[in-house]
Amino acid sequence: MAENTDSQGQATVWLEPGQVNELRTAAHADRFLSYLRNRNETIITLMYDTGLRVGELVQLDVEMFRNGYEQLFLPGHIQKDYPTESSPSAITIELDPDDALGTPRIASSYMINRWKSAPALFPSRVSDRMTPQAVRDMLSEVAAEADVRPFKLDGSQATHSAVTPHALRHSVAYRMLHEEDGYTLYDVRNRLRHRSIQTTERVYDHFRTV
Numbered sequence: 001m002a003e004n005t006d007s008q009g010q011a012t013v014w015l016e017p018g019q020v021n022e023l024r025t026a027a028h029a030d031r032f033l034s035y036l037r038n039r040n041e042t043i044i045t046l047m048y049d050t051g052l053r054v055g056e057l058v059q060l061d062v063e064m065f066r067n068g069y070e071q072l073f074l075p076g077h078i079q080k081d082y083p084t085e086s087s088p089s090a091i092t093i094e095l096d097p098d099d100a101l102g103t104p105r106i107a108s109s110y111m112i113n114r115w116k117s118a119p120a121l122f123p124s125r126v127s128d129r130m131t132p133q134a135v136r137d138m139l140s141e142v143a144a145e146a147d148v149r150p151f152k153l154d155g156s157q158a159t160h161s162a163v164t165p166h167a168l169r170h171s172v173a174y175r176m177l178h179e180e181d182g183y184t185l186y187d188v189r190n191r192l193r194h195r196s197i198q199t200t201e202r203v204y205d206h207f208r209t210v
Contacts, residue, residue, distance in 0.1 A: 003164060004164065004170060009202045010153075010204075011170040011203050011204055013167050014151055014167065014171045014173075014174040015150050015163070015167060016151065016171075017175055019146075020168075020171060023142050023143065023163070024045060025146070026142050026148075029145050031145060032141075032142075036125075038109060039114075039115075039122060040142060041110075042110040042122075043135060044139070044168070045102070046106075046107065047169070048168050048172060049103045049172075050072065050191070051168075051173075053169065054165035055132055056080065058129060058132055060122065062111070062118075062120070063119070064121070065121070066092070069108050070095050070104050071093065071094060071095060072092070072093040072095060073093075074090060074091050074092070076088050122135075135165055136164055139164060139165065139168075140163060140164075143160040144160040148160065148163060149162065150163060150167050150171075170203075170204075172192065173207055174210075177204070177208050178207070185197065185205065186200075188200050188204055
């Protein structure tokens with residue numbers, strides 16, 4: 001069973017846009033090391049914009065940003081492999097500079113002030129590249145600082161620890177289907193790079209009515 005999904009494969013937790021903004025603000029709280037604050041906000045913003053899986057995020061290199069941070073190039077080898085003999089094709093994700101998220105601006109600020117020079121886009125304090133667990137730990141700490149708890153299907157809210165990379169991925173689908181005009185499940189499929197629309201329907205069709 002995938003993270004934060006039920007036995008039918010439906011997404012069970014998500015964040016609303018205002019909660020993600022609270023996370024981005026909390027990433028700059030005094031409790032966090034000053035030289036990591038821009039990095040952490042960039043991670044949150046980039047994942048919420050693109051729907052990247054955490055295993056893909058930590059494999060990003062600086063050179064994968066293109067066109068003034070308005071494009072993110074994803075080579076096939078860092079994308080999640082499907083259970084077939086075919087690996088995903090390389091793609092370019094467009095990052096709209098006029099979107100309210102401001103991903104290109106956030107990424108540019110991060111790169112200008114980056115505290116550690118490394119080929120990896122997101123280095124850690126102890127190595128040249130963050131691990132998936134390091135990203136999960138960071139999100140949990142920021143969620144606790146912001147007192148952000150994801151929503152659940154029964155109308156209640158989960159704990160801070162449920163703010164995970166995959167919860168952010170679910171939140172991309174929620175935002176597209178609830179907060180932005182004209183988007184369909186096909187648009188969600190394309191953003192999240194599902195192999196088939198059936199996967200998108202199974203995981204997110206119920207988001208249209210929650």
